[in-house]
Amino acid sequence: MIATVAALGWLFVVVCFGAIVPIVPTGAAVSGAAALAFHEGRPVTMLLVVAAGAAGAYVGDLAMYGMCRFGGEQLARRLRWLRDGEHLAAVKARLRDRQVPVLLVSRLLPGGRVPVLLAAAFAGLSWRTFVVANLPACALWAVVYAAIGLAGGSIFPEPWQGVLAAIILILLVNRAVTWWNARRGAAST
Template sequence: MPDLLDPAARAADSWAWALVVLLAAVLLGALLPVVPTGAAVSAMAALAHHRSWASTGEVLLVGAAAAHAGDLVLYALLHRSENRLARLLHRRSTSGRAAAHVAELGERLARHDVRTLVAARLLPGARVPVMVAAAGTAYPVRRFAVAAAVPALAWSLVYSAIGLAGRSASDRPLVGAAVAVALGVGVTVLVGLVQRRRAARRPR
Protein backbone atom coordinates (compact mmCIF):
# COMPACT_ATOMS: atom_id res chain seq x y z
CA MET A 1 0.00 0.00 0.00
CA PRO A 2 1.53 3.36 -1.00
CA ASP A 3 2.49 5.74 1.81
CA LEU A 4 -0.06 8.57 1.85
CA LEU A 5 2.65 10.93 3.15
CA ASP A 6 5.06 10.07 0.35
CA PRO A 7 5.24 13.01 -2.13
CA ALA A 8 6.17 10.67 -4.97
CA ALA A 9 3.11 8.50 -4.35
CA ARG A 10 0.85 11.57 -4.18
CA ALA A 11 2.34 12.90 -7.41
CA ALA A 12 1.74 9.56 -9.14
CA ASP A 13 -1.88 9.52 -7.93
CA SER A 14 -2.40 13.09 -9.12
CA TRP A 15 -0.99 12.25 -12.56
CA ALA A 16 -3.23 9.19 -12.83
CA TRP A 17 -6.28 11.34 -12.07
CA ALA A 18 -5.13 13.91 -14.62
CA LEU A 19 -5.04 11.18 -17.26
CA VAL A 20 -8.55 10.06 -16.24
CA VAL A 21 -9.78 13.66 -16.65
CA LEU A 22 -8.14 13.84 -20.08
CA LEU A 23 -9.78 10.57 -21.07
CA ALA A 24 -13.20 11.85 -19.99
CA ALA A 25 -12.71 15.23 -21.70
CA VAL A 26 -11.76 13.70 -25.05
CA LEU A 27 -14.65 11.23 -24.86
CA LEU A 28 -17.05 14.06 -24.12
CA GLY A 29 -15.59 16.12 -26.95
CA ALA A 30 -16.24 13.28 -29.37
CA LEU A 31 -19.96 13.62 -28.65
CA LEU A 32 -20.01 17.41 -28.17
CA PRO A 33 -17.67 18.89 -30.80
CA VAL A 34 -17.63 22.27 -29.02
CA VAL A 35 -15.29 20.84 -26.34
CA PRO A 36 -11.67 21.84 -27.22
CA THR A 37 -10.19 18.36 -26.89
CA GLY A 38 -7.12 19.13 -29.00
CA ALA A 39 -6.13 21.94 -26.66
CA ALA A 40 -6.58 19.57 -23.70
CA VAL A 41 -4.18 17.04 -25.22
CA SER A 42 -1.65 19.79 -26.01
CA ALA A 43 -1.76 21.15 -22.47
CA MET A 44 -1.37 17.69 -20.95
CA ALA A 45 1.52 16.85 -23.29
CA ALA A 46 3.29 20.07 -22.24
CA LEU A 47 2.83 19.19 -18.57
CA ALA A 48 3.82 15.57 -19.15
CA HIS A 49 7.16 16.49 -20.66
CA HIS A 50 8.14 18.10 -17.36
CA ARG A 51 7.71 14.66 -15.80
CA SER A 52 9.26 12.33 -18.36
CA TRP A 53 9.06 11.13 -21.95
CA ALA A 54 7.10 8.13 -20.65
CA SER A 55 4.43 10.49 -19.31
CA THR A 56 4.28 12.19 -22.70
CA GLY A 57 3.72 8.80 -24.28
CA GLU A 58 0.91 8.14 -21.81
CA VAL A 59 -0.81 11.36 -22.89
CA LEU A 60 -0.44 10.37 -26.54
CA LEU A 61 -1.93 6.92 -25.96
CA VAL A 62 -4.74 8.11 -23.67
CA GLY A 63 -5.69 10.84 -26.16
CA ALA A 64 -5.70 8.38 -29.07
CA ALA A 65 -7.65 5.71 -27.16
CA ALA A 66 -10.27 8.22 -25.97
CA ALA A 67 -10.64 9.75 -29.43
CA HIS A 68 -11.08 6.31 -30.98
CA ALA A 69 -13.59 5.23 -28.35
CA GLY A 70 -15.50 8.48 -28.80
CA ASP A 71 -15.67 7.99 -32.55
CA LEU A 72 -17.01 4.47 -32.07
CA VAL A 73 -19.68 5.68 -29.64
CA LEU A 74 -20.76 8.50 -31.97
CA TYR A 75 -20.82 6.14 -34.95
CA ALA A 76 -23.01 3.71 -32.99
CA LEU A 77 -25.36 6.54 -31.99
CA LEU A 78 -25.65 7.77 -35.58
CA HIS A 79 -26.71 4.28 -36.62
CA ARG A 80 -29.62 4.53 -34.17
CA SER A 81 -31.63 7.24 -35.89
CA GLU A 82 -34.29 7.27 -33.17
CA ASN A 83 -32.02 9.03 -30.65
CA ARG A 84 -32.08 12.81 -30.37
CA LEU A 85 -28.35 13.33 -30.96
CA ALA A 86 -28.39 11.34 -34.19
CA ARG A 87 -31.39 13.29 -35.52
CA LEU A 88 -29.79 16.63 -34.63
CA LEU A 89 -26.41 15.87 -36.22
CA HIS A 90 -27.99 14.31 -39.28
CA ARG A 91 -30.29 17.29 -39.78
CA ARG A 92 -27.44 19.79 -39.48
CA SER A 93 -25.20 17.82 -41.84
CA THR A 94 -27.77 17.21 -44.57
CA SER A 95 -29.58 20.54 -44.78
CA GLY A 96 -29.29 22.54 -48.01
CA ARG A 97 -26.02 22.21 -49.87
CA ALA A 98 -24.59 20.11 -47.05
CA ALA A 99 -26.55 17.11 -48.35
CA ALA A 100 -24.51 17.06 -51.56
CA HIS A 101 -21.33 17.38 -49.53
CA VAL A 102 -22.27 14.43 -47.33
CA ALA A 103 -23.03 12.36 -50.43
CA GLU A 104 -19.60 13.26 -51.81
CA LEU A 105 -17.99 12.25 -48.52
CA GLY A 106 -19.72 8.88 -48.74
CA GLU A 107 -18.10 8.34 -52.15
CA ARG A 108 -14.71 9.33 -50.77
CA LEU A 109 -15.10 6.85 -47.94
CA ALA A 110 -15.81 4.09 -50.44
CA ARG A 111 -12.59 4.90 -52.33
CA HIS A 112 -10.15 6.06 -49.64
CA ASP A 113 -11.65 5.47 -46.23
CA VAL A 114 -8.57 5.85 -44.00
CA ARG A 115 -7.40 9.00 -45.80
CA THR A 116 -10.88 10.53 -45.56
CA LEU A 117 -11.19 9.69 -41.86
CA VAL A 118 -7.75 11.16 -41.11
CA ALA A 119 -8.68 14.41 -42.87
CA ALA A 120 -11.99 14.48 -40.97
CA ARG A 121 -10.18 14.14 -37.65
CA LEU A 122 -7.63 16.86 -38.37
CA LEU A 123 -9.76 19.46 -40.19
CA PRO A 124 -12.09 21.58 -38.03
CA GLY A 125 -15.77 20.84 -38.59
CA ALA A 126 -15.13 17.92 -40.96
CA ARG A 127 -15.51 15.04 -38.54
CA VAL A 128 -19.29 15.02 -37.98
CA PRO A 129 -20.28 15.19 -41.69
CA VAL A 130 -17.93 12.29 -42.45
CA MET A 131 -19.39 10.29 -39.57
CA VAL A 132 -22.91 11.02 -40.83
CA ALA A 133 -21.87 9.95 -44.32
CA ALA A 134 -20.35 6.72 -43.00
CA ALA A 135 -23.41 5.92 -40.87
CA GLY A 136 -25.76 6.65 -43.75
CA THR A 137 -24.05 4.32 -46.19
CA ALA A 138 -23.23 0.66 -46.21
CA TYR A 139 -19.82 1.31 -44.66
CA PRO A 140 -19.17 -1.72 -42.42
CA VAL A 141 -19.06 -1.12 -38.68
CA ARG A 142 -16.10 -3.45 -38.18
CA ARG A 143 -14.20 -1.72 -40.96
CA PHE A 144 -14.89 1.64 -39.32
CA ALA A 145 -13.63 0.37 -35.96
CA VAL A 146 -10.30 -0.60 -37.56
CA ALA A 147 -9.94 2.36 -39.92
CA ALA A 148 -10.81 4.96 -37.27
CA ALA A 149 -7.84 3.91 -35.11
CA VAL A 150 -5.36 5.54 -37.51
CA PRO A 151 -7.03 9.00 -37.49
CA ALA A 152 -7.34 8.92 -33.69
CA LEU A 153 -3.63 8.19 -33.31
CA ALA A 154 -2.68 10.83 -35.90
CA TRP A 155 -4.86 13.41 -34.16
CA SER A 156 -3.36 12.70 -30.74
CA LEU A 157 0.14 12.76 -32.20
CA VAL A 158 -0.38 16.16 -33.84
CA TYR A 159 -1.74 17.81 -30.70
CA SER A 160 0.87 16.16 -28.49
CA ALA A 161 3.54 17.61 -30.79
CA ILE A 162 1.89 21.03 -30.43
CA GLY A 163 2.08 20.55 -26.66
CA LEU A 164 5.81 19.80 -26.86
CA ALA A 165 6.27 22.95 -28.93
CA GLY A 166 4.52 24.92 -26.20
CA ARG A 167 6.68 23.24 -23.57
CA SER A 168 9.82 24.47 -25.34
CA ALA A 169 8.67 28.08 -24.85
CA SER A 170 9.17 28.00 -21.08
CA ASP A 171 10.67 25.87 -18.33
CA ARG A 172 7.66 26.62 -16.11
CA PRO A 173 5.01 23.89 -16.49
CA LEU A 174 1.92 26.11 -16.37
CA VAL A 175 3.38 28.66 -18.77
CA GLY A 176 4.30 25.90 -21.20
CA ALA A 177 0.80 24.44 -20.94
CA ALA A 178 -0.77 27.86 -21.56
CA VAL A 179 1.42 28.37 -24.64
CA ALA A 180 0.49 24.87 -25.85
CA VAL A 181 -3.23 25.67 -25.52
CA ALA A 182 -2.76 28.94 -27.39
CA LEU A 183 -0.85 27.16 -30.15
CA GLY A 184 -3.48 24.43 -30.41
CA VAL A 185 -6.34 26.90 -30.64
CA GLY A 186 -4.38 29.06 -33.07
CA VAL A 187 -3.67 26.14 -35.39
CA THR A 188 -7.33 25.10 -35.32
CA VAL A 189 -8.53 28.62 -36.11
CA LEU A 190 -5.97 29.05 -38.89
CA VAL A 191 -6.89 25.76 -40.55
CA GLY A 192 -10.57 26.67 -40.27
CA LEU A 193 -9.96 30.03 -41.97
CA VAL A 194 -8.05 28.38 -44.81
CA GLN A 195 -10.89 25.89 -45.25
CA ARG A 196 -13.50 28.63 -45.45
CA ARG A 197 -11.49 30.60 -48.00
CA ARG A 198 -11.07 27.52 -50.16
CA ALA A 199 -14.78 26.74 -49.88
CA ALA A 200 -15.69 30.32 -50.86
CA ARG A 201 -13.58 30.04 -54.03
CA ARG A 202 -15.26 26.86 -55.21
CA PRO A 203 -17.84 27.27 -57.97
CA ARG A 204 -21.42 26.87 -56.75
Protein backbone atom coordinates (compact mmCIF):
# COMPACT_ATOMS: atom_id res chain seq x y z
CA MET A 1 0.00 0.00 0.00
CA ILE A 2 2.88 2.39 0.77
CA ALA A 3 4.30 1.74 -2.70
CA THR A 4 0.92 2.58 -4.22
CA VAL A 5 0.70 5.85 -2.31
CA ALA A 6 4.24 6.77 -3.33
CA ALA A 7 3.52 5.92 -6.98
CA LEU A 8 0.36 8.04 -6.92
CA GLY A 9 2.34 10.89 -5.38
CA TRP A 10 4.90 10.65 -8.15
CA LEU A 11 2.14 10.53 -10.75
CA PHE A 12 0.70 13.75 -9.31
CA VAL A 13 4.14 15.43 -9.39
CA VAL A 14 4.93 14.29 -12.95
CA VAL A 15 1.55 15.42 -14.31
CA CYS A 16 1.71 18.73 -12.42
CA PHE A 17 5.23 19.40 -13.73
CA GLY A 18 4.18 18.34 -17.24
CA ALA A 19 1.28 20.77 -17.18
CA ILE A 20 3.79 23.57 -16.61
CA VAL A 21 6.56 22.19 -18.86
CA PRO A 22 4.55 20.92 -21.84
CA ILE A 23 7.25 18.56 -23.17
CA VAL A 24 6.58 15.99 -20.42
CA PRO A 25 4.23 13.26 -21.73
CA THR A 26 1.61 13.51 -19.00
CA GLY A 27 -1.01 11.47 -20.84
CA ALA A 28 1.45 8.60 -21.18
CA ALA A 29 2.18 8.81 -17.45
CA VAL A 30 -1.51 8.47 -16.56
CA SER A 31 -2.01 5.68 -19.12
CA GLY A 32 1.02 3.78 -17.87
CA ALA A 33 -0.09 4.11 -14.26
CA ALA A 34 -3.58 2.90 -15.21
CA ALA A 35 -2.13 -0.13 -17.01
CA LEU A 36 -0.13 -1.00 -13.90
CA ALA A 37 -3.17 -0.43 -11.68
CA PHE A 38 -5.18 -2.84 -13.82
CA HIS A 39 -2.68 -5.61 -13.15
CA GLU A 40 -2.78 -4.86 -9.45
CA GLY A 41 -6.41 -6.00 -9.55
CA ARG A 42 -7.92 -3.37 -7.24
CA PRO A 43 -10.50 -1.05 -8.86
CA VAL A 44 -9.91 1.55 -6.14
CA THR A 45 -6.35 1.96 -7.37
CA MET A 46 -7.66 2.81 -10.85
CA LEU A 47 -9.86 5.52 -9.35
CA LEU A 48 -6.88 6.85 -7.41
CA VAL A 49 -4.85 6.99 -10.64
CA VAL A 50 -7.59 9.08 -12.24
CA ALA A 51 -7.76 11.32 -9.16
CA ALA A 52 -3.97 11.79 -8.96
CA GLY A 53 -3.74 12.51 -12.70
CA ALA A 54 -6.63 14.97 -12.64
CA ALA A 55 -5.32 16.71 -9.51
CA GLY A 56 -1.82 17.03 -10.99
CA ALA A 57 -3.21 18.42 -14.24
CA TYR A 58 -5.45 20.84 -12.37
CA VAL A 59 -2.74 22.20 -10.07
CA GLY A 60 -0.29 22.45 -12.98
CA ASP A 61 -2.85 24.27 -15.12
CA LEU A 62 -3.55 26.71 -12.28
CA ALA A 63 0.17 27.41 -11.94
CA MET A 64 0.60 27.91 -15.68
CA TYR A 65 -2.50 30.09 -15.90
CA GLY A 66 -1.24 32.20 -13.00
CA MET A 67 2.15 32.60 -14.64
CA CYS A 68 0.48 33.67 -17.89
CA ARG A 69 -1.87 36.09 -16.12
CA PHE A 70 0.89 37.75 -14.13
CA GLY A 71 3.82 37.33 -16.53
CA GLY A 72 1.92 38.23 -19.67
CA GLU A 73 2.91 37.65 -23.25
CA GLN A 74 6.52 38.58 -22.53
CA LEU A 75 6.95 35.64 -20.14
CA ALA A 76 5.10 33.30 -22.52
CA ARG A 77 7.47 34.25 -25.34
CA ARG A 78 10.52 33.89 -23.12
CA LEU A 79 9.43 30.37 -22.08
CA ARG A 80 8.58 29.57 -25.73
CA TRP A 81 4.95 28.84 -24.91
CA LEU A 82 3.84 31.43 -27.46
CA ARG A 83 4.92 30.93 -31.04
CA ASP A 84 1.97 31.76 -33.27
CA GLY A 85 0.14 35.06 -32.76
CA GLU A 86 -2.50 34.36 -35.43
CA HIS A 87 -3.51 31.08 -33.83
CA LEU A 88 -3.68 32.80 -30.45
CA ALA A 89 -6.07 35.45 -31.83
CA ALA A 90 -8.37 32.76 -33.24
CA VAL A 91 -8.40 30.92 -29.90
CA LYS A 92 -9.21 34.17 -28.07
CA ALA A 93 -12.22 34.64 -30.36
CA ARG A 94 -13.45 31.10 -29.67
CA LEU A 95 -12.99 31.64 -25.94
CA ARG A 96 -15.12 34.79 -26.01
CA ASP A 97 -17.99 32.80 -27.53
CA ARG A 98 -17.71 29.50 -25.63
CA GLN A 99 -15.40 29.50 -22.62
CA VAL A 100 -16.19 26.20 -20.95
CA PRO A 101 -16.43 23.97 -24.07
CA VAL A 102 -13.17 25.37 -25.43
CA LEU A 103 -11.38 24.62 -22.14
CA LEU A 104 -12.84 21.09 -22.08
CA VAL A 105 -11.80 20.26 -25.63
CA SER A 106 -8.37 21.89 -25.33
CA ARG A 107 -7.38 19.47 -22.57
CA LEU A 108 -8.10 16.49 -24.82
CA LEU A 109 -6.35 17.70 -27.97
CA PRO A 110 -2.60 17.12 -28.04
CA GLY A 111 -1.02 20.56 -28.19
CA GLY A 112 -4.36 22.30 -27.66
CA ARG A 113 -4.10 23.12 -23.97
CA VAL A 114 -1.23 25.62 -24.04
CA PRO A 115 -2.70 27.96 -26.69
CA VAL A 116 -6.06 27.96 -24.91
CA LEU A 117 -4.47 28.67 -21.51
CA LEU A 118 -2.47 31.50 -23.05
CA ALA A 119 -5.50 32.94 -24.82
CA ALA A 120 -7.61 32.69 -21.67
CA ALA A 121 -4.96 34.44 -19.60
CA PHE A 122 -4.28 37.17 -22.15
CA ALA A 123 -7.99 37.74 -22.79
CA GLY A 124 -8.52 38.26 -19.07
CA LEU A 125 -10.72 35.23 -18.36
CA SER A 126 -11.58 35.54 -14.67
CA TRP A 127 -9.90 33.26 -12.15
CA ARG A 128 -13.29 32.07 -10.97
CA THR A 129 -14.36 31.02 -14.46
CA PHE A 130 -11.05 29.31 -15.13
CA VAL A 131 -11.00 27.47 -11.80
CA VAL A 132 -14.54 26.14 -12.33
CA ALA A 133 -14.23 25.34 -16.05
CA ASN A 134 -10.84 23.66 -15.78
CA LEU A 135 -11.92 21.16 -13.11
CA PRO A 136 -14.12 19.00 -15.39
CA ALA A 137 -11.59 19.41 -18.20
CA CYS A 138 -8.82 17.89 -16.08
CA ALA A 139 -11.11 15.14 -14.77
CA LEU A 140 -12.24 14.21 -18.29
CA TRP A 141 -8.64 14.22 -19.51
CA ALA A 142 -7.54 11.88 -16.71
CA VAL A 143 -10.45 9.51 -17.37
CA VAL A 144 -9.68 9.33 -21.11
CA TYR A 145 -5.97 8.62 -20.62
CA ALA A 146 -6.65 6.14 -17.82
CA ALA A 147 -9.09 4.33 -20.14
CA ILE A 148 -6.34 4.06 -22.74
CA GLY A 149 -4.06 2.57 -20.09
CA LEU A 150 -6.83 0.24 -18.93
CA ALA A 151 -7.26 -1.00 -22.48
CA GLY A 152 -3.52 -1.57 -22.81
CA GLY A 153 -3.36 -3.31 -19.45
CA SER A 154 -6.27 -5.61 -20.23
CA ILE A 155 -4.98 -6.67 -23.66
CA PHE A 156 -1.50 -7.74 -22.61
CA PRO A 157 -0.64 -10.37 -20.01
CA GLU A 158 2.36 -8.56 -18.52
CA PRO A 159 2.09 -5.12 -16.90
CA TRP A 160 5.12 -3.76 -18.74
CA GLN A 161 3.56 -4.70 -22.08
CA GLY A 162 0.38 -2.78 -21.25
CA VAL A 163 2.39 0.25 -20.14
CA LEU A 164 4.49 0.15 -23.30
CA ALA A 165 1.39 -0.25 -25.51
CA ALA A 166 -0.35 2.66 -23.79
CA ILE A 167 2.70 4.92 -24.19
CA ILE A 168 3.15 3.99 -27.85
CA LEU A 169 -0.55 4.58 -28.53
CA ILE A 170 -0.43 8.02 -26.88
CA LEU A 171 2.68 8.98 -28.84
CA LEU A 172 1.12 7.80 -32.11
CA VAL A 173 -2.08 9.74 -31.48
CA ASN A 174 -0.06 12.87 -30.61
CA ARG A 175 2.01 12.48 -33.79
CA ALA A 176 -1.10 11.95 -35.92
CA VAL A 177 -2.82 15.04 -34.52
CA THR A 178 0.33 17.13 -35.01
CA TRP A 179 0.63 15.89 -38.60
CA TRP A 180 -3.07 16.58 -39.26
CA ASN A 181 -2.86 20.12 -37.85
CA ALA A 182 0.27 20.88 -39.90
CA ARG A 183 -1.35 19.54 -43.04
CA ARG A 184 -4.56 21.47 -42.39
CA GLY A 185 -2.56 24.64 -41.70
CA ALA A 186 -0.58 24.23 -44.92
CA ALA A 187 -3.78 23.69 -46.92
CA SER A 188 -5.36 26.88 -45.57
CA THR A 189 -2.42 29.09 -46.58
